[in-house]
Amino acid sequence: MSAILSVDDLNDFISPGHEVILDGQHPGAGAPASADPAQISLTDCLACSGCVTTAEAVLVSLQSHSEVLSTLDAAPGLRVVPPAAEGGRYTVEGLDDPAAKLFVASVSPQTRASLAAACGGGVVTSREAGAMMERLFRTGGGRWGNGFTWMVDTNTAREACLVLGADEPGSKAVAPILTSSCPGWVCYAEKTHPYVLPHLSRVKSPQALMGTLLKTALSRLLGIAPDRIWHLAIMPCFDKKLEASREELTNAVWTGDGKPGRGVRDVDCVITSKEILMLAESRGVDFFGLSYSTDPLPPQPAFPDATLDKFLFPAKMRKQPVGAGTSGGNIHYILQDVQSRHPGSQIQAIRGRNADVVDFIVVATSGETVFKGARYYGFRNIQNLVRKLKPAKASRMPGGKPFGSARRPTGGKTAGLDYAYVEVMACPGGCTNGGGQIKVDDQIIIDRKGLPAKPGPVEQKAWLTEVDEAYFSADELELSSGSAQPEKRGGDGLIEGISPGQIRNTLAHWARITNISLDRLVYTSYREVVSDVGKTQVTDTERVVQLAGKIGGGW
Template structure:
């Protein structure tokens, strides 16, 4: 999150709850006197200070260490990504894991197509794989300047994780990453799955269709906000995983099944533009207890072990004494091992990257793809656009040649606009009077006309979309101030120009495919029209192949679930006995 125009224009921040409590986990020691409830908790105040007389000598508490686990366990507040103090997932964690033990090495394929994994005898060795988002590549490309494209920045990241001048050239064991993949490939699968969900053509009918309007759920900040504050919108959330989550499941399941390696020996790092993606990676819905267990969320092996942001890429390089901006961005990139399944390899490493359409926006293009999918099925139809009350609210309609509106959708970015959306979805409350009418919000988000109501709404927490995420390199970062000669305290104009540079870099890859005008593509024995440069039949066939080689239903692989988070703030405090039992249950397990 960053301000584009002024501080008054910020709309992705929700203040912490008035009573934000962090328990201090201590076991009672006999015969010590029974501690008071105030000695077991911190009250976190907005300015970061603590009340007097709680937990420190002289009546002053030591600084509270709020970890990601604390934020997930507490449901008393929701903050913007920049306000969350994250300690579990960082560039330091990446270096710590890399230096823990010699990495597993994959050799092959041999003449029989078999792969060999070396190093399994060391129980602490891991196989390292990393996925990188296009928004992060765009942020780093803009920081490089000199016309560096998003694709070239991707090659620099590849050299950092896999090249001899990068991480493998140092550290205790010289460990590097075996594969680096682009989350754009998973994004394309999510676009097809999401459109099928909206239009009632789900590849897994048992997954069920959300209530109308269907709301995008690839933004973890938005999902966290909905689960904690407005659970009545949960039936509207899309069940399709985000590209980060889908890629994590794809890598863990495919590698574990094809190489015979336990999922906990595969360490997956994701590079994302958003701190809230760290929260998403820690969800119990995105672990092997779902796809390898009984299908229910639980504390298991995470599909994404660690998330670092665009800014943390620079910190990671600096920690090893590597000049990131000096890394090669030439086409002669590092040679990667062939992925152990040919079909999945072709999906993860396409022959040519596809530039994003500027009309699709910088958040993945969920809504854009759905609109074009609807238009492709209604020959002669047109997409009409109406700007809402600000630049982050836009309404869309697919209008048939006859003039009839066949589909309506909208885009809501930033919490200021999201709050307006969820208020319109709030169900009416029943009247307490006998025979009385329900009261409260019953106005559905229908746009300017009464029918039809929106079928789909793309929701993102950050104003301007994902290129403006909280983990992106900011215009006031010392690196930019030095490299670009910016003022130490850049103003609104410099902020706006910087975000425009990042957006330009995001759209700087190869030329786009011809989209709806492309010729039908033959795949799997049948032809399929390409929609916005993507072949839905190819995606569906790949998903079915993925299911067949892993022996796991597509529903468990590609869909997720949500749950209401009930606040514990203000409720009865646990007794010492209950606290001991709770702590005992945590010993030696989980994360």
């Protein structure tokens, strides 16, 4: 999913055949001869481990900037009217039109950094690039002049995910816990390494958590159905479109019996950083000509709950520490959390075979190692990780020892099984290098920067450095007006500028106002993807006969 694809771009697209199973029923079993052509969704495609990548990519492309524009132009949007007096109830205008929707969006910090670099390194900050995006999305346009009522930063949901993730190692989760906010990695695990699934963190990704929060809270607080709320997520990764299509992330989970189903998506559409430029161009807007001044922006009503409003729109956004990496900082936060509970302890980092593999240990003052974790980025490194986790096979020989890649090692290169927590991301370098980010070889960057027609490794490295610098300096403007870096302390205080107590109180408040169990709101599930679609069932005996025939033997 590293490039924008459409049907016209492909010559190897395989249309769904009669073997495809939809809704659990084989189309050939009792299906009428005059049945309409089969319709297949991305969720259906993910149910088949034998589907080709390009077929999956075509279905992903259905979530695009074109869908955003067509949805905005479908009908007049719903309008939220704050109460005239404090304590009054919000009202929603336009409900008489069944096609009208309330538009909300969430934006990743990696996207803001990508756009800031595209505007010119050091010229526009990440925060200012975010203001340009808000101007594009919140200012009405198109047939009905619809704009997005609220645009929120996924940094807030990310901080909640960090606190939830830090609680997991002490729970019933199977160690080592592997992060699950990267959908490309999750899809890979579900399709090829199901033995890894018990290790996946059950905490939703920031995109998914924000989607659930917006849909549940606004539905309850405004008294409107979830399908009247249209949530757009702007992400650095095409695989986030896969995540948005999961049945585990729909209202079937939080309004029903907690089981996945084909309900209303928590995230209706995902577009990537480079699709922002496409959307602006489709509307005849020069994105780089938009004002990046944060004042004045189009008015945005307060969120209809004071506690959630404070959480979603904080006065200051926390600056991301460089040590946290570019993918959210899961392992970094947990290391700080462990250190805060062991005063005087030291965090040690040990680089692995390359820059995308790092081992971390927390050593107490006594010299005892109290925590081991790691960071694995890139599929080549991930493959090494999952090999270590593969269960050992029992020997069939009397007295034989288990064999396989997961014979519990005591040291050396395969001593990773004693990790408590591992941050896993599919993209080398992390999320600022996501497949949906603006690339140095995109024509618009070549033109704006005067680069060679085919930028090489030097230009690529310089470009990624610009994006990373924009990402890590994103919030300097907000923090410069206050004190220096927030104090770092444990307990109910701050850990890396985050208050775990405040996060937990906010999550508990969210559960109360929605009357939904917090477990359903913040956790998700995974499943092994197994399919025999298009595969001939062969017995062991038949397989041996076939093998013998291929090597020249006879039976």
